[in-house]
Amino acid sequence: MIYTVPVTGVFITNMYFLIDEKTKHGFLIDPGASADLILQVIKRYGFQIEKILITHGHFDHIGAAEIVSNKLRAPIYIHEKGKRYITDPIWNLSEESGLKVVLRDVQYLNHGDVISLESNPNIMVHVIYVPGHTTDSIVFYSKEEKAAFVGDSIFKGSLGRSDFYGGDEVQLFTEVITKILTLPEDTVLYSGHSEPTTVGIERARIYKKVVE
Template sequence: MGKLQAGIIPVTPFQQNCTILFDDETREGVVIDPGGDVPVIEATIRENNLLIKEIWITHGHIDHAGGASQLRDALDVRVIGPHEADLPLLENLEMQARSFGVAMEAHNLVPDRWLADGDTVSFGDHVFEVYHCPGHAPGHVIFYNPLQKFAHLGDVLFNGSIGRTDLPGGDHATLLASIRDKVLPLGDEVGFLCGHGPGSRIGDERRGNPYLQGL
């Protein structure tokens, strides 16, 4: 087994972190949250000689899932996740684009597999645990690799902030409960990437993130 590597491609007007996780020896990997700019994602895959096995979705907002259907067709792979509670969002990705008034291509999506709390997903020898973390979106999931002490948290927790809860299906108290009950117990030493901006470590956020004080 090679080392787990991660690359980030900022996509869409929302500058969302489309993330490619891959094995540095086999070049097998997955794309997490291809929100848009699919030709750019495809070019990055080709330039780095990567073999994409699946597409993983953290939640159903347009900047994370808007390009998933197009990329699925281009790569002939399955879309995995999020939790089924985000079906209403995924069925209305094209309407989300119009409501936000952004010039980006988006296609409605039904995943090939829904995810639930306690599931696992993997590529090669790299296995990730799935945690259902609602609050930013009802069906939001995160991915955690215990062996590498690495997590992809989507829009649940950011470096210095937390996900928005003013969008349809969002709830501030629910998001804080997800962070308290699912994210923080992963451990202070766990490093993470997120849906926007730079990553961090859970311990740094527990100590310094103003939104987490008192959890």
């Protein structure tokens, strides 16, 4: 089951819970801000968060990660290229907003890794490396839920931005086409800053644009 919680820092970011209904254990994806709100929701619904997953190291996706991680004793996972972002407030864009967000204690992921719940290993996500928005962008794909948490690589109706540190417009386009839009077309794409969309809808939109 997927729950969306919009969290507000400098920007509004969609934070997600992927929860096993049977055990209430699950993953928390992109705690960008509002640590108190996140912890309240977890308490109210009785969730047990096993791992905190990060789609990329921009500050509006990691801003509350350390506080939430410490409170819940849940480790943080990010792509190995995320080291540059989580240690550098210029690269993670927090400095220009007057903040200095850094993460100290994280575990690193690579393309092809599979992360499953300890309480129910049938609940799992696949790590798909999709650089272009940043050098560390990954997608967490759940086949069972027909869901992909895509961060800022693609939104409903547009691709993500590629003009930040480590961004690359051609790479983003190629990676989205070959690694996200090749998932089953009924896969729901949950992004950092838009309504959900589907692979089918975005594929039709992008190919129409290419043909025009």
